């Protein structure tokens with residue numbers, strides 16, 4: 001679930017890109033990168049690490065230019081080494097850099113095709129490098145010294161025919177501008193906005209609207225499924241739907257966990273969706289246990305804070321922030337290895353005994369994926385003296401791998417895979433476990449929003465909207481990306 005940003009500005013955009021990436025940091029903690037264009041020269045800085053560690057003052061000075069793109073990476077393909085940090089770059093045609101959020105599902109075939117038909121070399125095992133090369137090849141085929149919007153859109157149409165999966169991207173074309181595009185199913189999010197300055201209008205494209213908000217841009221709209229938006233350096237904006245059979249199927253896990261609550265995606269306020277998740281969860285709790293003995297609701301920070309509040313309110317019990325989060329530890333779930341994840345849950349969260357001792361506590365989390373967090377938290381709650389520890393998940397049981405840009409490649413690593421709710425409850429050591437129903441979760445995000453055709457709920461129901469994901473694909477994914485396989489890959493690079 002990487003974060004991407006692109007800006008066509010009226011003066012240097014380096015600082016804006018940096019700020020935007022810090023606002024998107026929650027989408028990827030492994031690597032960060034910025035590419036800017038100053039006349040006909042690209043400037044680049046990318047490396048492993050958080051935004052604040054990757055960019056030093058000397059890099060920022062070097063990143064001159066009125067337009068540029070940036071990326072924060074959470075690896076879902078290939079290793080987590082520095083060679084796979086984004087944006088990626090190809091020199092022909094024109095010089096193109098690209099930042100990608102998502103995952104291609106037919107990357108194997110495309111890599112072969114790129115080599116055999118397009119005579120292009122892919123140097124890493126990143127699907128994003130593949131996507132960039134397909135785009136570059138199709139643009140090259142237009143054979144224009146100066147590409148026009150129609151040439152870019154023709155190339156885009158060919159790209160959508162060749163690749164499958166989830167992808168939201170920004171591409172910078174040296175000397176011309178920025179192209180933003182979204183996959184035909186609209187799985188991954190992408191918005192664009194503008195702001196007025198003394199020198200004229202500036203444009204920003206970003207994974208989440210929070211980046212627009214904070215930097216003073218007004219949200220214009222979401223990029224539509226299959227749409228490409230080309231923003232020229234003079235601020236002219238062109239757009240066209242470049243794919244056939246488009247439909248809007250945004251990933252519902254964005255609303256559960258990934259996105260910041262202050263973002264609006266495809267017209268859905270993430271904050272509102274999470275408040276509703278808490279309401280529906282409370283209703284289910286009251287249906288299943290009308291005479292519950294819950295004394296206090298404690299959310300697991302950060303992501304469950306919003307839903308936790310409405311659970312408590314609708315149950316009519318106290319809401320207490322009884323788990324304190326170390327603000328210097330990042331997100332656990334998006335860390336690459338299980339050892340690292342386990343260690344950081346304990347470093348990240350600590351219980352306030354006062355809120356637990358002798359009480360029946362209901363811990364609320366947004367989701368249970370591998371079970372790393374809840375197992376340790378339940379243990380901590382018991383050590384803090386809780387009488388009973390109940391656990392509620394604002395999302396249904398995560399049972400299936402994700403193939404569109406979330407690193408859940410292996411069903412076997414999911415605590416709910418092949419287990420009943422009772423068995424999961426036993427496995428995580430809770431006294432009672434309750435999950436949100438999928439229809440309720442969908443309702444929380446869909447309410448009042450008619451433009452969404454359907455949500456991508458594949459991690460909950462195993463339905464893969466692109467239609468190309470079968471058992472063989474999932475087996476290959478498991479073999480190449482389970483925790484052990486990733487450990488072996490480590491940080492290797494292809495350079």
Ligand SMILES: O=P(O)(O)OC[C@H]1O[C@H](OP(=O)(O)OP(=O)(O)O)[C@H](O)[C@@H]1O
Nearest residue numbers: 302303331332333368369370371372373
């Ligand atoms: O079952 P698991 O595999 O542990 O995954 C689920 C947990 O991971 C996430 O938290 P994370 O620490 O990543 O981020 P947060 O601070 O935004 O909640 C999520 O909010 C759950 O707490």
Ligand SMILES: NC(=O)CC[C@H](N)C(=O)O
Nearest residue numbers: 001002075076077101102
């Ligand atoms: N999470 C993502 O969006 C990852 C993008 C790309 N598949 C990578 O691994 O770099």
Ligand SMILES: [Mg+2]
Nearest residue numbers: 300301302303
């Ligand atoms: Mg969490």
